[in-house]
Structures are given as structure tokens and as C-alpha cells.
Amino acid sequence: MAEIRAVRQDDLDALYRIALATGDGGNDAASLYRDQRLLGHIYAAPYAVLCPETVFVAGDAQGVGGYIVGAADTVAYEARLEQEWWPTLRAVCPDPAVIPPQSRTPDQRRMHMIHHPHHTPGGLTAAYPSHLHINLLPRLRGRGTGHALLMRWLHAVRQLGSTGVHLAVGVNNTLAIQFYQAHGFIEPQGVLPVGPGARWLVLPLPR
Numbered sequence: 778m779a780e781i782r783a784v785r786q787d788d789l790d791a792l793y794r795i796a797l798a799t800g801d802g803g804n805d806a807a808s809l810y811r812d813q814r815l816l817g818h819i820y821a822a823p824y825a826v827l828c829p830e831t832v833f834v835a836g837d838a839q840g841v842g843g844y845i846v847g848a849a850d851t852v853a854y855e856a857r858l859e860q861e862w863w864p865t866l867r868a869v870c871p872d873p874a875v876i877p878p879q880s881r882t883p884d885q886r887r888m889h890m891i892h893h894p895h896h897t898p899g900g901l902t903a904a905y906p907s908h909l910h911i912n913l914l915p916r917l918r919g920r921g922t923g924h925a926l927l928m929r930w931l932h933a934v935r936q937l938g939s940t941g942v943h944l945a946v947g948v949n950n951t952l953a954i955q956f957y958q959a960h961g962f963i964e965p966q967g968v969l970p971v972g973p974g975a976r977w978l979v980l981p982l983p984r
Contacts, residue, residue, distance in 0.1 A: 847909030
């Protein structure tokens, strides 16, 4: 079993590496991106910087090989991104809005997200205010690491008063969907869809 512990600021480089290695549907995305930190800028590092109380890592003898990141209050987190995280990145990442979406490179698609970030529907955050992402390198998969990370994280957000959790998962990511469903996650009703190729899953946290 991997060791599960709270994130430290010296874990940031590992978070960037894991985000790249597991990005784009769980596949190694290193060959797709010229800027190899873009995925980490969006999906990993800001959590460790802005809300480290809800970030945990999994490590073994080879070092950190997985993480769970998330925020107890998604609305507040998205507001902090706008104030404290995106401005610095926008200054160095050009907005590709004038380029047709179908013509954008992988880097440009992520840069567009930095300038035009997704905002979670209020109908989702009202009942399920917290959200999470889990990413594991292959060497830590199938060993109970994901379960251990999720249990540690759910305990943390419960302690912070959360009443529910949501996440987005790719419709073709069968293993992830099965993992979350085995832990009680279900599809919400009456919520705007994530977008093409993805679906919401939610978990209530009764007090």
C-alpha cells in the first residue's frame, strides 16, 4: 500500500508530472503538448497552492505517484482562481479565441480554458458543493491507492462541513466510472451536462 499524506509545497513538480502523464483520458499526454505544464496549471497545481487542506498525495519508494485534489467549496475556489491564479497565466498564455476551435492545437485548447474557464452549474454546487480529481500513475493502480485517497479526502471535506461532492468523468473512462459508482457516486438529475464526452457524478454526504 502506498503512503497517503497531506500535500507539501515541494510536491508541486510531482503534481505537474502526474497531471501530464495521466492527462487527456488517462493517457500520457507528453507528446501532445509543447508546454508540458499546461495540464498541471489547470488540474493540479492551483489546488495545492490555494486549498492544500483538501489535497493529498500517494507515494512509494519511487516517490509521489498519485494525488487527489479538490475543493470543499467549489464556488469559492472558482472565485479564487479568477483573482489569484488565472491572471498570472493569462499574462504568458495568449488567448486563442480568434482561432476556430477545430483548428486549435492541444496547447491552444488549454490556453482557451485559462482565459475562459468553465464554471460549475449552480444547480450542482448547491447540493454538492465540493469537487475532486484523482490521478494515479500506472504503478499505483489496482492496489487500493485510489480508495485510500478518496477516503482520506472525503473525511477532510466532511470536517470542513461539506454536504456533497461532484466530479466530471469522461464517458469512455469505464474504469473510473466503475470506481466511483462502487463508492456510491450516482448521476445527478436535472443538471446541465458537462459537455461532449463527459458526465457528472455526485455523492451526498449526509451529516
